[in-house]
Amino acid sequence: LAKTTQPISMDSYEGQEVNITCSHNNIATNDYITWYQQFPSQGPRFIIQGYKTKVTNEVASLFIPADRKSSTLSLPRVSLSDTAVYYCLVGGTSGGYNKLIFGAGTRLAVHP
């Protein structure tokens, strides 16, 4: 199973760009990288997914270097409502086996 390592917590201020890096040294060739966001007492919500290089959507960007051993979630100009836990997941289900593992995530606190 591809294990991921993320910072336990981060602090930022409104209007700043936040970058959260995830390490996944043993990522498999076909694994995708997916990020989820979770607010207190709610289920995680899909943010972005990618395989290599850069992916951008309306809420975030995902940067993946050529070796794919890490990835960085970038949140542009955060607001107080971006305070949440962010999870990095690698892999999916293959051969009937579920590889998705939610670690402890990164707790982001955005301050006024």
Next chain:
Amino acid sequence: DADVTQTPRNRITKTGKRIMLECSQTKGHDRMYWYRQDPGLGLRLIYYSFDVKDINKGEISDGYSVSRQAQAKFSLSLESAIPNQTALYFCATSDRRDAYRETQYFGPGTRLLVL
């Protein structure tokens, strides 16, 4: 995600009681999952199902059982509840576009307290 619903949203029960948590989805996904989350921790997988006739244990299945009654319904049972099963329980479905890429959609959660 409003397409994934869980009932009840909150439940208080006593040690030794049997309880069932229910999950329904209108997303048309084949794959469904049950997770539990303890305060300050990530989600841990209890059971998952890739199809109506398919049931698989996750990392913490002891003390739990599941039933996949239909594509849209996946129930989690605690046969004899114990206090350390107090947690937040999430149901999820997944959109599996290929063998290695899928997105999970989560319900609102059920908060369970076992006294």
